Amino acid sequence: MPIHHTLKAWQHAQRLAVECVPLNIAEGTTRRGTRDYRRFLDTAWGSLAEVQTALVIARDVGYIQLPEFARLEALATETSKTLFGLLRKISQVSDRPKPR
Secondary structure, eight states, X not given: OOGGGGOHHHHXXXXXXXXXXXXXXXXXXXXXXXXXXXXXXXXXXXXXXXXHHHHHHHHHTTSSOHHHHHHHHHHHHHHHHHHHHXXXXXXXXXXXXXXX
């Protein structure tokens, strides 16, 4: 096991990342209707902001070094782009008039 896996800071950050964003997206996909789905995606968006903030804090207090921060920040940015695209797509679907 890599030494960083034993660090409480890493364990908390890992759990935060794993438990927040993907779980909200997964739960939203099981909901009926795009409005409910959108609500869970909005929650995932907020959770992603929390994860990004946690990364900055971890960097600033020295829990992670700059190269690891840069890698994780890039992953968070890519996640942000794809999640925003999904949010936009779901919003367009929910804004369409319903057929009668």
